[in-house]
Amino acid sequence: MKLSKRSAFISLVIVLTIVIDQISKVLVRANIIGQTETRPSERISLIGDAFIMMNVENKGAFLGMGSELNKPLRIILLLILPLLVLGYVLRYILRDKNLDNWSLFAFSSIIGGGISNVFDRIVYSSVTDFLFIDLGGVFKTGIFNMADVFVTTGMIILVFASFIKKKKQLS
Structure with a gap:
């Protein structure tokens, strides 16, 4: 079968x-001491206090939401449901031949990031988060990872692509 x-x-x-x-x-787990119940994670300053790396194992979803759920509910909400949604999105982008390249890139980034975090939940029972940004109270993130960056970037691209498409339709 030709691709x-x-x-x-x-x-x-x-x-x-x-x-x-x-x-x-893998690099973070191997090189940055993670948090335990008795001590916080090692903190590595990349750009002063504005951009920090650490090693935090997140048993929940975004900002740890869902980490306190019982195991069956966590499996449904953090493994099964995301896999179903990712499968649906993949099916959608493979079938919809009218999607532009930016939208394909965006959806593919979202799928890849989602799969990578689900993989972590299956293999490690948690997701390794390690990046933190604090721009002096004006802009402060939770601790995140590269999969989160890809998912967020994909969503931003989809918003812009949607606006561009609507603008072209109105012209």
Whole structure:
């Protein structure tokens, strides 16, 4: 079976997203002392107090939400449901031939980031988060990872692509 350029592009973006995220997490787990119940994670300043690396294992979803749920509910909400949604989105982008390249890239980034975090939940029972940004109270993030960066970037691209598409339709 021959892989079309379009399918190859989608596959490449998904695989690269997963590889970049997993390599970054392997490096963090190997080189940054993680938090325990008795001590906080090692903190490595990249740019003063504005950009910090640490090693935090997140048993929940975004900002730890869902970490206190019982195990069956966590499996449904953090493993099964995301896999179903990611599968649906993949099916959608493979079938919809009208999507522009930016939208394909965005959806593929979201899928890759989602798969990578689900992989962590299956293999490690948590997701390794390690980046934190604090721009003096004006802008402060939770602790996140590269998969989160890809998912967020994909969402931002989709918003812009949607505005551009609407603007073209109105012209």
